[in-house]
Amino acid sequence: MALWSSESWTRISKVRGESPLIQCITNLVSMDLMANVLLSAGASPAMIHSVTEIPDFTPVVQGLCVNVGTLSDEWLPSMKAAAKIAREMGKPWVLDPVAAGASGFRLRACLELVEMRPTVIRGNGSEVMALAKATVGSCKGADSCVESTDALEAAKALAKSSGAVVAVSGAVDVVTDGERVVCAKNGVPMLQRITATGCSVTALITAFVAIDPQNPLEATASALAVFGVAAEMGMEMAKGPASLRMQLIDSLYNLDESTLRNRLNISSLPCL
Numbered sequence: 001m002a003l004w005s006s007e008s009w010t011r012i013s014k015v016r017g018e019s020p021l022i023q024c025i026t027n028l029v030s031m032d033l034m035a036n037v038l039l040s041a042g043a044s045p046a047m048i049h050s051v052t053e054i055p056d057f058t059p060v061v062q063g064l065c066v067n068v069g070t071l072s073d074e075w076l077p078s079m080k081a082a083a084k085i086a087r088e089m090g091k092p093w094v095l096d097p098v099a100a101g102a103s104g105f106r107l108r109a110c111l112e113l114v115e116m117r118p119t120v121i122r123g124n125g126s127e128v129m130a131l132a133k134a135t136v137g138s139c140k141g142a143d144s145c146v147e148s149t150d151a152l153e154a155a156k157a158l159a160k161s162s163g164a165v166v167a168v169s170g171a172v173d174v175v176t177d178g179e180r181v182v183c184a185k186n187g188v189p190m191l192q193r194i195t196a197t198g199c200s201v202t203a204l205i206t207a208f209v210a211i212d213p214q215n216p217l218e219a220t221a222s223a224l225a226v227f228g229v230a231a232e233m234g235m236e237m238a239k240g241p242a243s244l245r246m247q248l249i250d251s252l253y254n255l256d257e258s259t260l261r262n263r264l265n266i267s268s269l270p271c272l
């Protein structure tokens with residue numbers, strides 16, 4: 001645990017020190033929280049999605065986050081154009097397959113984006129299972145109706161077939177490259193009552209991988225744990241979802257080394 005704590009503190013310190021520019025092509029619901037979570041962690045968000053701007057802008061970013069939450073025919077070309085440039089230039093890019101199983105259009109778009117070889121895929125249990133099985137049938141829109149642990153085998157299969165690190169969020173966040181499995185156990189249940197917390201942790205993953213591209217699995221686990229620790233700190237001051245949303249941002253901004261070392265809970269299998 002001590003090594004995970006040291007490495008995770010080093011990573012959040014690097015995000016604060018280097019302030020990586022993170023392009024987010026994301027949904028209309030989560031733009032504000034994603035941008036503010038990135039800023040409070042020390043990164044520099046840019047929610048730039050016009051296909052006309054992609055050739056000028058994506059080449060200068062340190063990481064790309066693609067989120068299909070409010071997917072449309074108009075936005076999909078931008079996502080693909082940016083992902084193509086990121087892959088060609090060896091830049092980390094992260095996919096958040098929101099509600100992947102909710103429709104054939106959405107599933108096809110997500111599978112096409114997976115074919116473009118994201119560095120990391122972060123979804124909830126239902127989303128990862130929909131991608132791994134390539135089946136429509138989301139039970140509840142953007143929310144999951146299975147636990148992250150129910151999607152472990154699906155996550156490993158998706159990691160092996162896509163070449164991506166796959167993170168399944170939930171009470172226990174599970175991260176795998178298809179072989180190794182790591183669990184991050186920080187966080188609070190009330191995070192599920194705030195929209196865009198999943199989108200936001202995916203954005204934070206993008207910033208962490210941007211400053212540690214050689215270790216995407218470890219960087220992903222660190223980001224999930226740091227986000228969860230900030231939520232735990234925020235929960236101590238919050239009165240409900242709205243104040244937790246606010247306290248989460250402040251706690252991430254104020255996170256210090258001793259708090260992270262005392263609270264961080266990351267372990268390798270057997271951790272479920």
Ligand SMILES: Nc1ncnc2c1ncn2[C@@H]1O[C@H](COP(=O)(O)OP(=O)(O)O)[C@@H](O)[C@H]1O
Nearest residue numbers: 124169170171173187188189191192197198201
């Ligand atoms: N029951 C829970 N206990 C603690 N943390 C949770 C729980 N459920 C989700 N989280 C955390 O909330 C965030 C969003 O996860 P999740 O709700 O699975 O994603 P999404 O919003 O994409 O469905 C993640 O950081 C995850 O670790």
Ligand SMILES: Cc1ncsc1CCOP(=O)(O)O
Nearest residue numbers: 027029069142196197198199
């Ligand atoms: C409710 C909703 N609908 C389309 S995108 C979105 C936000 C989803 O955010 P998250 O996946 O982080 O819960």
Ligand SMILES: [Mg+2]
Nearest residue numbers: 098142198199
């Ligand atoms: Mg989500």
